Amino acid sequence: MKRIDFLRKSFGSLGALAVATPLLASCKEDEVIADATTTTPTTGGVDTSVTPSSCSVTNSETAGPFPTLQPATLVKKDITSDRKGTPLTINIVIRNVNNSCNILANAIVDIWHCDAAGEYSEYGGSGMQSTNYTSVHFLRGRQTTDSTGVAAFTSIYPGWYSGRAPHIHVHIYNASGTSLLVTQIAFPEAVSGVVYAQGVYASHGQADTKNANDNVFSDGVSTEMSTVTGSTTAGYVLTHTIYVKG
Template identity: 70%
Template sequence: MDRKDFLKKGLGSLAIMPLFAACKETDVDPTDTSGSTGTDSGTGTSTGSCTTTASETEGPFPTKNPSSLVTNDITSDRAGTKLTVKITIQNKNNSCAALANAFVDIWHCDAAGNYSEYGGTGMQSTNYTNVHFLRGRQTTDSSGVVNFTTIYPGWYSGRAVHIHVHVYNSSGKSLLVTQIAFPEDVSKVVFAQGVYATHGQADTTNARDNVFGDGVTTEMSTVTGSPSAGYALTHTIVVNG
């Protein structure tokens, strides 16, 4: 099965994917859904002005052992335009106050649209099963903030540009699986230069994306900067903590 087929068939495809090897006792299972189903939904739940960020699928390339990837700079050897990522986690159950000591995992594809930890199959032909680029974990500070250094994500057929995020509380309970969307005008500038130019412009807009197509109100990031200086992404995620 290739990625397009997976995206068309949705979460039902997960049933045929092999189970991951058991994690160590100290690991947090990236597929733990005790606090979030991880199903596709473009709209969050709202209480007053405090709106829970939409839940999305984490497949087909979730991080297999996130607790082993505690790092701020997740770039590894990947070439691309520098991107700093600042994510703020808020707790809807506490009037959207900052959620401290939460685990935040992020992962995304490289400039050519490939993910680490996977490959050599119809889903992704390039084999990157033994490397872990563009994946990392941080713990929120007292302001609910985590920061990462990475590259601007590339794209692959059938999906708009995105970053995956999985948020857990301090006890390791899954609170939310979601994705971060990107402004298309910024992506067009990035994909016209450097290592992105060979791959070209993304073939799927946010509106036509099967994950974001029902709206990106709670998932759209703010991205500022330039290809030469790099970009800065800021985004707030609201969970039911």
């Protein structure tokens, strides 16, 4: 069965809730929050001091077929593990639509994405993913937003797989562990083109799906497009603001 068949929004809307609820219930809220807060990194230069005059909730998207199975156990800033690729610093800003677009501190942010070959950890061995990565954990992690509303991660530039444009999955909870939003982060195609032409990405080639042709991004990427700066030699920095009803 093709991977894209699992990415229809009707499936994802139900799947995200079905997966997220029992997983969070499986661990005590105070333990999850305490652990995440302990490892929240400094963000190094993300200016969140200017509050937008108006804002709307970022588009909700499918969690996809590969959500993190036990996110509370993966509280870490550096989610690279043994994966090779162009370095990527990820700075995610969370703002609260219900509080005049102000930043939301102490929000729990889970992210996950595929490696340079388009494969995810925690899954595999049949059908949609050829390599069995069921017992390993890479390119997945949880952080809590700091006093400036930023959750920061160290990773590699995501690869791609057939039928999808490059993306990062994000699931955001409030400080009490209540789900606020499941969404995805899109990438500028010009940057992806440069990355995929070199290094460990080159053998996989260029992405076969543009943002405009991606089924998940069929509602547009105006609220999901990231800002990416840097180079293949120095590494890239991704900055993206996500708006939730906190």
